[in-house]
Amino acid sequence: xxxxxxxxxxxxxxxxxxxxxxxxxxxxxxxxxxxxxxxxxxxxxxxxxxxxxxxxxxxxxxxxxxxxxxxxxxxxxxxxxxxxxxxxxxxxxxxxxxxxxxxxxxxxxxxxxxxxxxxxxxxxxxxxxxxxxxxxxxxxxxxxxxxxxxxxxxxxxxxxxxxxxxxxxxxxxxxxxxxxxxxxxxxxxxxxxxxxxxxxxxxxxxxxxxxxxxxxxxxxxxxxxxxxxxxxxxxxxxxxxxxxxxxxxxxxxxxxxxxxxxxxxxxxxxxxxxxxxxxxxxxxxxxxxxxxxxxxxxxxxxxxxxxxxxxxxxxxxxxxxxxxxxxxxxxxxxxxxxxxxxxxxxxxxxxxxxxxxxxxxxxxxxxxxxxxxxxxx
Amino acid sequence: xxxxxxxxxxxxxxxxxxxxxxxxxxxxxxxxxxxxxxxxxxxxxxxxxxxxxxxxxxxxxxxxxxxxxxxxxxxxxxxxxxxxxxxxxxxxxxxxxxxxxxxxxxxxxxxxxxxxxxxxxxxxxxxxxxxxxxxxx
Numbered sequence: 276x277x278x279x280x281x282x283x284x285x286x287x288x289x290x291x292x293x294x295x296x297x298x299x300x301x302x303x304x305x306x307x308x309x310x311x312x313x314x315x316x317x318x319x320x321x322x323x324x325x326x327x328x329x330x331x332x333x334x335x336x337x338x339x340x341x342x343x344x345x346x347x348x349x350x351x352x353x354x355x356x357x358x359x360x361x362x363x364x365x366x367x368x369x370x371x372x373x374x375x376x377x378x379x380x381x382x383x384x385x386x387x388x389x390x391x392x393x394x395x396x397x398x399x400x401x402x403x404x405x406x407x408x409x410x411x412x413x414x415x416x417x418x419x420x421x422x423x424x425x426x427x428x429x430x431x432x433x434x435x436x437x438x439x440x441x442x443x444x445x446x447x448x449x450x451x452x453x454x455x456x457x458x459x460x461x462x463x464x465x466x467x468x469x470x471x472x473x474x475x476x477x478x479x480x481x482x483x484x485x486x487x488x489x490x491x492x493x494x495x496x497x498x499x500x501x502x503x504x505x506x507x508x509x510x511x512x513x514x515x516x517x518x519x520x521x522x523x524x525x526x527x528x529x530x531x532x533x534x535x536x537x538x539x540x541x542x543x544x545x546x547x548x549x550x551x552x553x554x555x556x557x558x559x560x561x562x563x564x565x566x567x568x569x570x571x572x573x574x575x576x577x578x579x580x581x582x583x584x585x586x587x588x589x590x591x592x593x594x595x596x597x598x599x600x601x602x603x604x605x606x607x608x609x610x611x612x613x614x615x616x617x618x619x620x621x622x623x624x625x626x627x628x629x630x631x632x633x634x635x636x637x638x639x640x641x642x643x644x645x646x647x648x649x650x651x652x
Numbered sequence: 653x654x655x656x657x658x659x660x661x662x663x664x665x666x667x668x669x670x671x672x673x674x675x676x677x678x679x680x681x682x683x684x685x686x687x688x689x690x691x692x693x694x695x696x697x698x699x700x701x702x703x704x705x706x707x708x709x710x711x712x713x714x715x716x717x718x719x720x721x722x723x724x725x726x727x728x729x730x731x732x733x734x735x736x737x738x739x740x741x742x743x744x745x746x747x748x749x750x751x752x753x754x755x756x757x758x759x760x761x762x763x764x765x766x767x768x769x770x771x772x773x774x775x776x777x778x779x780x781x782x783x784x785x786x787x788x789x
Binding site (some may be wrong): 302304305306353 | 665666692725726784
């Protein structure tokens with residue numbers, strides 16, 4: 276039997292105070308439920324969750340931790356409800372009450388204590404650059420290359436970082452890295468909802484950047500890019516941040532990078548934090564189109580309709596059962612276009628798609644590459 | 653018993669369905685030949701739904717939605733408009749008179765308009781005769 280509930284005003288006030296003001300604009304049209312990629316793989320009703328919050332009923336449930344912050348719902352919501360912010364404020368409340376799932380908890384504590392979500396030692400942070408001539412950042416250099424955690428420690432993404440360094444050196448861009456002193460940008464901590472952890476990380480990074488006299492940053496991960504460009508402002512950190520595909524497009528334009536010929540049919544997957552969050556759709560495509568012989572085909576869901584790979588919002592640090600992985604769906608879609616290569620520009624996407632090709636046994640049919648990896652061939 | 657047209661009406665959740673409610677609450681009378689199917693938005697009406705309705709023997713199909721510019725999903729009714737336009741061409745080609753398909757915008761407050769739209773549409777379809785018969789089959 277259903278029972279009448281009285282709204283818990285206190286909880287609602289708390290959600291609104293934590294940044295979920297737009298919650299009250301919701302008129303329950305259900306477009307978010309229809310848009311959310313979770314609806315494809317499991318039973319998940321975002322509209323209902325929002326209604327429950329409007330009534331002040333925030334409960335610990337799987338649903339709150341599912342959101343990958345892909346922004347598809349926010350982009351389409353006719354009322355302009357910032358669903359990501361609402362979900363984040365709910366997460367903050369749960370985190371504040373100590374109700375944070377184990378996997379997210381260890382990622383966040385590693386970010387704060389070790390400077391990376393895996394908890395790998397800081398001394399190994401520069402291992403990716405073995406044999407490469409990478410200089411430490413000094414004042415006066417054009418760019419600080421912010422490598423990020425995945426390209427520093429994850430073997431697959433280390434190749435992306437190496438490729439980028441090779442290209443930038445060849446194009447004679449003056450850049451340096453922070454080396455072993457680089458620490459996580461804090462993206463996952465913020466998306467998971469641990470505001471205290473994020474504040475600590477952000478302030479520490481900003482202080483470091485300012486001390487080193489950093490003005491311009493080039494980030495490999497769109498997540499680092501978004502966090503440093505848009506979130507660090509709240510903590511007084513104003514830097515000019517570019518994503519590596521933006522820099523590459525510029526270099527290609529100026530003729531400093533001349534790509535070699537490559538006869539391949541490729542398709543490009545828009546990472547959420549590059550596309551929907553920051554509106555960068557053209558630059559990566561421009562780089563790909565500059566490669567002679569390369570044929571770029573689009574998937575059905577492309578640009579602002581791109582399907583999330585499932586790695587955002589702290590989901591990268593959790594386990595998703597095989598039937599519920601968006602990356603599997605996306606890989607099938609990419610294979611359907613007849614492309615030989617699935618190109619993307621985000622370490623999380625690269626890792627997730629790489630895992631999917633292996634778990635689905637599609638290794639012979641399609642390979643996963645970052646945009647920059649094409650330019651060193 | 654004489655022939656009575658049977659008509660399927662698609663109403664969007666936000667405007668026309670609420671308009672139908674308003675007609676009921678205000679006790680406006682309209683002919684009982686219509687069966688209403690509520691959809692969240694007129695943009696949800698797949699061309700296949702309309703063809704299926706005719707296939708199942710409906711004599712007329714009416715798609716209703718919010719006035720242009722009032723769609724609660726911003727562009728749903730624009731999509732519905734395009735689809736109905738396309739369907740009308742298709743129906744003519746299939747040998748079904750395209751007048752059997754209608755498209756009307758009714759707001760949530762227009763109970764009276766809902767009743768008059770239905771009355772007009774029912775009498776129009778009545779004039780066209782039964783499906784097949786009216787097509788000269």
